[in-house]
Amino acid sequence: MDAEKKALVFEVARASFAPAERDAWIALAAFSTWSGYLDACSSIARDECAVLSDLLASGELDALRHPLDYEAVRSFAARHFTGGLPQSVVPVESLYRTNPSQVPAYGGPSARYMGDLASSMGLELPARFASTPDHLAVEAGMAALLYRSDANLADSFVSERFTWLADFRLALVALDDDERMFFCALVDVIVALVECIRSGRHEAVSTNNLERK
């Protein structure tokens, strides 16, 4: 896969799930940029991700055809990406990936890992995510950076990191909010991509094993 295209997919996810910034969002949602994102999705689907290709063909990602405007993104985040409400779906991995004996809470192992990872790589996390380094925006930002730096490491990171999105999507889709499908679709793209990368890596490992034999 083209690493830059994958980087773009994660870059868009980063911008969509982080607190919306007006100018940045307007620039992202501009026709040329957004069509670049859609092209990247199509190209990844066509070249090597059948799951994503099926999703696109099924129309389930149609919500992505037209990006929400800034006000819609801001207001969705204000209702759902804030903590402590019945309709809260804060996109932080610790709140979704726990073993059954654990209580979902901020600051779980994924947060400690992401904090340690950033610091061992000499990266500085945005202050607003200092205590939630496993926020989807940070993980997606990290994936984008890695794809632009070392695609193999990026694939490794992505295949390990984003499996929690399945549970996050369940929470998103349950919201009583018309705009939720846009965010679900953004997540669906990543979930499909992760599935392809994981199965690709699995095949690679199997082939490797056969060759060794």
Add this chain to the structure above:
Amino acid sequence: MSGNAITRRGFLAGTAGVIGAAGLAGYMSFDAWERAYADDSDTHGTVSTVHSTCNGCSNKCGFTAYVVDGKLRKLIGDERHPMAKGKLCARGYAYAEIAYSKDRLTDPLKKNDKGQFEAISWEQALSEIGAKVQQIVSSDGPGALAMVQDPRPSGSYYAKRFMSALGSPNVYTHGAACYESRESGIKQVIGANSWTSDVANAQMTIFIGRSYADGLRPSALMAMEKAHEAGSHIVLVDPRFTNSQKFADEWVPITPGTDLALVLALCQVVTTEDLYDADYVAANSVGFDEFRESIAQYTPRWAAEKTGIDETTIKRLAHQMAQAAPACSIESGWRGPSGCQYKNSGELARAVACFNALLGVYNQKGGALLYPSVSAGKLDEGKFPSPPKPQAAQVGSDEFPLAVDGSALAAVKAASEGSVKGFFFYNSNMVGGYSNPSYLAQVVSGCDLSVCVDVQMSETAAACQYVLPDTSYLERSELPAFAGGAVPSVSMRTQVIDVVHPNTKPVDEIFTELAQACGVGQYFDFTMDELAAAQLASVGVDVDAARQMGTVYFNDKAFSYGSTPNWKTPTGKIQFASDACKKAGYEAVPSWIEPDVMPMGNELRLIEAKQPIHSHTMTANNETLMGITKKYDLTRAWINRSFAENLGIADGDTIEVSNEKYTGKIGVHVTDRIVPGALYLPSAYGVTVEDQHTAYGVGLRPADFLAFKLEPGYGSAMAHEVCVTVKKVNA
């Protein structure tokens, strides 16, 4: 650059898109990281220790927190802290989870047109609240604003200062639903709000509706245990056999609402049989003759009929106490029958204070001790200018003149009548249980302005227009907490971990910014650290040393046995008769008052009390504590065996509890450990905000059955003046 961007440390935005070889060399997979560190978190990383104080209840026990790489790993109760004495309770450990709770409020919220909360910026929240406050002040005066806060070191100071700066005297605590009648009644007699029973050194102590093992304070429970082991006679008067019974000698079951009759009869026995300390009474009191004359009517036989306690037991208890005097006392109670639960709670508190006075036990070893306290001295007016004293009288002070702290419920009444227009809440869930929750929610949400500062969505926050997110107690330092005691002390709450959610703020900053937004910022031109240092300096303590030690004692102010207290009453004496009570519509001397309701036929009086693992609904959303609740089925209602058998109800059945206010279903515990005529519900359950994922929908909330009515003169909630009926579900 975007505030969301990940950057290479020390590099500019232009190079942020790619990670260099050195950075990539630092990459480790989750799998590798987990093997290296995740299970080993106590042994790698930087360990630091901080002395701070718990917020699981109002005891504020001191602890040492062990923090590894910024993450809280361990709490150990501080030996030097007067409440903890080296131990924390289960709540103290578990409540620390609040810092990382999934249900934490993370941003300022405002209700939209559909009544749903939306995150807004601090700037928007503050400017809108500020404008609304100024509008209310200019149209109705500052007396139309009220504040309810559950006292914590910084919260108490800043909330009061904020309201004073606005010109409003209407600052209240949770007292009306807790201690208001007790403190007010006791103050009428001895001029102090309370005493500490010297349980550990007593020959005998009577507890009335107070269970040290349920409404937990570690040091108090340790004292009780020590007394029990030393052979002190400990009597628990309670409609229920409580967890304290393990450390007691006697359970005296009593018909709820009649504790006053028992104490009046105890007074009657010691006065009519001349068992009281006549010299002490003569030297220290006024109104005794009137008291003696009135008390004669309250014979043990009369009290036996009221209380269900036999006459012989009443007489024996009076005799035993007289014999043990002065090394004995009736404990002052907490949120029990004298606190806020009955129409006669204030009178009960007065009667108890009078009984102890008859036996001359104040400040005697084993008696009732009036401990000294220390508070911050005068501060530099240039740096910390005092706001002018509010001119208006506190709302409720005319109708409830005996309430020492005022009654928050009186402010609710005023809001329902339109004279209070704006309500602030800090760390207080008034709506969730001070009286009938749906009534309180309706009044609060009907105000022109309602603002709640808290860490999670409570029933009160849910009723407000604005919610401002507080940091948790582990994420902030606070002002010094002064405490009275055998040796008065000051303890420090010091920040343990970094702020988890960057858009939350500590209470001192929130009130400072609110004051600025309301145009009274000139009274807040200092930091909390500056104020803490100045407060401590005023009593000769260095702030850094205090934070380092956790607790500092004022040894020169230590209590000594045998001194005569300085009676701070209007007469300067113990008042067996009180003019203020008479003026408020009571007899001058403590007298019998019937409870407001009495169960008839198949009715039961609904009583509620704490369990040791919860601080009412404040801890109900804690997964660990709720795990204990579920494991031991602790939400069950208790009813007496013989009553249950009559209705065909067996232990473990589900019953429907009902009255004109509410109907709900709950499992039942059928037991001999509760008197007939009462139904007990624990006070921690029945949370109705869905936002609290763990607590929502678990158990019943006693306050839902309660009507909004207030104790005359005192303004307390009369939380047990409520009857219900029960029936078996699917019978």
